[in-house]
Amino acid sequence: MPYTRSQILLHWIVVLLLIPQFLLHDGMSHAFHQLMEGAGADYAPLVLQHIVTGLAVLALVLWRLVLRARVGAPPLPAQEPALMKLAAHATHWALYALLVLLPLSGLAAWFGQLGTAAEAHEIMKNILLALAGLHIAAALFHQFVLRTNLLARMRRPGAV
Numbered sequence: 001m002p003y004t005r006s007q008i009l010l011h012w013i014v015v016l017l018l019i020p021q022f023l024l025h026d027g028m029s030h031a032f033h034q035l036m037e038g039a040g041a042d043y044a045p046l047v048l049q050h051i052v053t054g055l056a057v058l059a060l061v062l063w064r065l066v067l068r069a070r071v072g073a074p075p076l077p078a079q080e081p082a083l084m085k086l087a088a089h090a091t092h093w094a095l096y097a098l099l100v101l102l103p104l105s106g107l108a109a110w111f112g113q114l115g116t117a118a119e120a121h122e123i124m125k126n127i128l129l130a131l132a133g134l135h136i137a138a139a140l141f142h143q144f145v146l147r148t149n150l151l152a153r154m155r156r157p158g159a160v
């Protein structure tokens, strides 16, 4: 089954929502340090933005996982070596896991005032950045070096 319109839309909406989480986190980091020093929770606009956007990512990723269980995903290009297929699957599932665990660790850090959850949040956001970089590089490698037209799968439903 090719990716459906909903799966494609959700992939790109989640990508867009992740950008402010990485660019605008200063307000949240600052408020969290104040909270841990006993100053109380400060719901400044950037703190609310971080929480609401993070919760939206969580909800949309859970929706994606339900869709994936129901309609599946297209098989990887047939000519691809087994090791690359394994790497692609591992990366996709690791990305899904991180997109669930990152918001959950953030919630535990903020609402439970747990320093360890904040540390996990920070480590996982670094792993997410690294894997997203690998994923994007692999997509471009497929498109422009292997010329499998892989990007079409995530552009139009039923294209490939």
Ligand code: HEM
Pocket: 018, 021, 022, 025, 028, 029, 030, 032, 033, 050, 051, 052, 053, 054, 055, 057, 058, 099, 102, 103, 104, 105, 106, 107, 108, 109, 110, 111, 118, 119, 121, 122, 125
């Ligand atoms: C996909 C969703 C999310 C992403 C990508 C994300 C990303 C980030 C990033 C990049 C930072 C800065 C870490 C640093 O200081 O280097 C951060 C900090 C933080 N985030 Fe999130 N976040 C997400 C969801 C959430 C949610 C839902 C909450 C819930 C309240 C949250 C709570 C926090 C807290 C408390 C900090 C401060 C941690 C600290 O400075 O030690 N995050 N987040």
Ligand code: HEM
Pocket: 011, 015, 018, 068, 073, 074, 076, 088, 092, 093, 095, 096, 128, 132, 135, 136, 139, 150, 151, 152, 153, 154
């Ligand atoms: C410019 C950026 C990106 C491009 C060009 C891109 C492209 C693609 C393509 C072509 C696929 C389909 C792969 C296949 O069918 O084998 C895919 C799947 C996927 N992408 Fe991306 N992606 C981008 C960014 C991201 C980011 C930032 C994330 C998450 C942090 C992400 C998460 C995923 C996941 C989890 C899948 C697997 C979908 C599934 O099979 O259920 N992507 N992406």
